[in-house]
Ligand SMILES: NC(=O)C1=CN([C@@H]2O[C@H](COP(=O)(O)OP(=O)(O)OC[C@H]3O[C@@H](n4cnc5c(N)ncnc54)[C@H](O)[C@@H]3O)[C@@H](O)[C@H]2O)C=CC1
């Protein structure tokens with residue numbers, strides 16, 4: 001078993017970003033320590049609205065490059081509504097990182113835990129376990145990734161481009177079907193639904209056509225097609241009926257917050273952004289300025305993103321034991337809810353950021369946590 005050091009670039013960012021990032025690194029450390037897998041080296045990179053306010057740059061010099069030199073990138077949250085560019089938009093170096101490293105596959109799990117937070121009264125909502133797969137480099141975010149890409153016509157009109165390319169869309173759908181095969185091996189079933197607006201937009205008809213083409217290569221996986229407006233309805237009406245939802249960038253952004261809300265709130269919304277050579281892991285939520293600095297943020301989205309990071313490194317570094325460390329984080333969160341040991345303030349509970357993080361880390365270190373969810 002290799003115990004070569006793992007290097008993770010850490011961008012804590014703004015608002016609650018630093019607090020939830022500290023929680024994620026603590027959980028990662030606890031998981032690798034529990035399995036005796038050696039140490040993780042963290043290299044911090046300063047970026048965000050705070051840095052922009054101080055220096056006029058959204059990331060420290062050389063930060064974009066150094067982020068890509070690590071084995072993976074861990075990010076908290078970036079942005080403050082009070083800090084804006086001259087064009088009126090916020091500070092978004094993370095969009096640029098997605099573009100530079102072509103992190104096209106935004107994996108955003110939406111999962112209900114037993115005794116965990118619920119927003120739907122229907123008992124079937126206990127079975128929610130789906131993945132929003134959000135294309136993360138193009139779509140309607142293409143103009144936003146790099147400032148100045150929008151077409152500004154004096155003070156009378158602004159045009160943004162919705163870009164769908166065959167190359168990225170083929171990779172995205174292939175990623176979706178490969179993920180479906182992995183989930184089928186574990187759960188016995190898999191369904192990939194293409195979520196689009198192919199009734200109206202040519203770009204979306206193209207997105208769906210490529211979905212159909214890629215699907216032909218995966219006859220073992222069930223497929224579905226849904227318009228995004230109907231999908232929003234279905235996610236409230238019968239979210240348990242879905243498995244992997246693959247969609248354009250902007251749709252994925254919006255549907256992700258709906259997904260977080262379904263299983264409690266944004267503090268449950270983890271995220272992996274994966275490209276061919278790099279991966280960035282961050283909660284799907286923002287910097288939550290309304291609760292920043294009060295120890296109120298739920299760190300579970302960041303902690304679960306840390307689990308996704310370890311799972312990613314298992315494959316990237318060819319160290320399968322790191323996937324066990326990732327599962328240990330997942331098992332600890334599962335056990336924490338199952339045994340009612342985790343009670344975040346986000347859901348009216350008593351536990352602040354540090355308390356939730358400490359509880360998860362303690363559970364990670366207890367032998368009975370191993371394989372907990374598979375035994376329950
Ligand atoms: N990936 C990123 O770094 C993102 C950054 N942002 C930025 O964050 C700032 C705030 O944006 P908002 O639209 O308010 O979205 P937000 O996700 O920060 O907050 C939305 C709501 O969810 C709550 N919330 C979010 N995360 C939480 C957590 N971990 N625990 C408990 N409650 C949580 C907040 O208190 C707020 O009520 C903006 O500057 C925005 O641009 C927004 C989304 C993603």
Ligand SMILES: CC(C)CC(=O)C(=O)O
Pocket residue numbers: 079092094095253256284286
């Ligand atoms: C740049 C971010 C503010 C976009 C966003 O909301 C997200 O990535 O989920």
Ligand SMILES: [Mg+2]
Pocket residue numbers: 253254256257284
């Ligand atoms: Mg978002």
